[in-house]
Amino acid sequence: MGTRYQQLNLEDRCTIARLHAEGCSLRQIAADVDCAASTVSRELKRNTSRQSGYRPAYAEEQTRARRWKGSKLDRSETLRDAVLKRLACRWSPEQIAGRMLAETGTPLMSHETIYRCIHAQLARTKDHSWARLLARGKSKRGFRGHRGGSPAGFIKDRVSIAQRPIQAEDRSSPGHWEADLMLFSKYGQAILTLHDRSSRVLLATRPPTKAAAPTVKTLASLLQPMPQDLRQTITFDNGTEFAHHYELNRINLKTYFCDTHSPWQKGGIENAIGRMRRFMPRKTDLATLSDQDFNAFLLAYNNTPRKCLAYKTPAEVFCQQLLHFKCESTFRLAPE
Numbered sequence: 654m655g656t657r658y659q660q661l662n663l664e665d666r667c668t669i670a671r672l673h674a675e676g677c678s679l680r681q682i683a684a685d686v687d688c689a690a691s692t693v694s695r696e697l698k699r700n701t702s703r704q705s706g707y708r709p710a711y712a713e714e715q716t717r718a719r720r721w722k723g724s725k726l727d728r729s730e731t732l733r734d735a736v737l738k739r740l741a742c743r744w745s746p747e748q749i750a751g752r753m754l755a756e757t758g759t760p761l762m763s764h765e766t767i768y769r770c771i772h773a774q775l776a777r778t779k780d781h782s783w784a785r786l787l788a789r790g791k792s793k794r795g796f797r798g799h800r801g802g803s804p805a806g807f808i809k810d811r812v813s814i815a816q817r818p819i820q821a822e823d824r825s826s827p828g829h830w831e832a833d834l835m836l837f838s839k840y841g842q843a844i845l846t847l848h849d850r851s852s853r854v855l856l857a858t859r860p861p862t863k864a865a866a867p868t869v870k871t872l873a874s875l876l877q878p879m880p881q882d883l884r885q886t887i888t889f890d891n892g893t894e895f896a897h898h899y900e901l902n903r904i905n906l907k908t909y910f911c912d913t914h915s916p917w918q919k920g921g922i923e924n925a926i927g928r929m930r931r932f933m934p935r936k937t938d939l940a941t942l943s944d945q946d947f948n949a950f951l952l953a954y955n956n957t958p959r960k961c962l963a964y965k966t967p968a969e970v971f972c973q974q975l976l977h978f979k980c981e982s983t984f985r986l987a988p989e
Contacts, residue, residue: 659688661696661716666709669693673707725762726770736767740786743931748958755964788931808910810899814888814918817909821886827851827974828885831922832872834863834894835929842939845871846929847887848922853962854971855925855954859939859947869897877904883974888919929954 661669665686672682683690700712726733739749746767753761774783821829827849835844835857843863847856860871876884886907889895898908911918932950933942955968962970 663709663713666712670707670709724770725766744957745788747960751960751964752958808896811910814909814911824850828883830887831919832887832889833922835926837937838935839938847875848925850921852967852971853959854967857951863894865894865896868894869900873901873904890916
């Protein structure tokens with residue numbers, strides 16, 4: 654059998670530092686720590702700082718640094734290429750790790766491994782292009798707005814979200830939608846988005862204006878072709894662009910509104926818009942964005958796996974629902 658070596662721990666290093674400061678010999682220190690004198694000699698030689706001498710914490714850090722062989726992504730070129738390819742498709746680290754587990758049945762890595770690798774590259778290279786691989790690379794975090802007035806009192810036949818069916822709240826059945834406008838820095842530019850709370854599928858179109866009449870007409874054109882079971886309710890914020898919501902009752906679609914200053918009550922669409930910002934930041938000029946690129950971005954969103962769907966994609970889940978209700982339309986969800 655080979656020789657077994659026992660590594661020094663932080664407590665041993667504290668003892669070595671104390672006895673060494675008291676002027677004890679190497680053999681005396683070794684006897685107290687219960688190791689060989691050569692171990693103490695090597696420890697002092699390798700982990701003593703020129704400026705401050707031997708310090709236990711510094712010695713512990715130096716030992717760990719020498720043992721580090723690089724992250725799993727540094728050691729496996731194939732795995733690293735697969736991760737970088739999916740990061741380039743705007744997948745989050747959690748989505749990548751979860752999808753790999755779903756595909757292989759083996760936990761190849763955790764999302765923390767990917768985050769640590771990217772942050773280590775940022776620290777070593779100072780190349781901030783690595784940060785752009787992450788889904789949301791905000792330079793500042795936290796709430797930076799302020800509360801103002803609300804047009805809720807001017808919306809005709811407004812129904813509170815408190816009266817919305819429980820099936821919409823717990824996401825147990827499809828057909829409960831959330832809608833919002835995705836705004837851009839150039840005045841007047843917006844994308845109308847629809848989000849199904851159950852499948853997380855996203856429908857989007859570029860309306861001609863933000864006025865209430867064309868907005869509700871566009872919503873009706875998107876939802877009316879669906880089976881009744883896939884268009885039961887829809888939830889808005891209190892924006893005036895949804896003031897004509899009551900016209901959707903004609904297609905048996907019940908409408909509800911969030912409480913004032915509470916956009917988190919329709920968190921699904923807020924999260925979806927945040928994810929779409931990876932492809933279309935606020936500074937995007939929609940006038941220069943082609944329909945082909947717009948559809949490609951929507952395809953990318955709907956074909957990205959989600960943890961809440963057991964790492965299935967929204968397109969996969971929604972298409973299963975459509976097949977269940979014998980509907981052929983897929984609304985540009987599945988890639989050709």
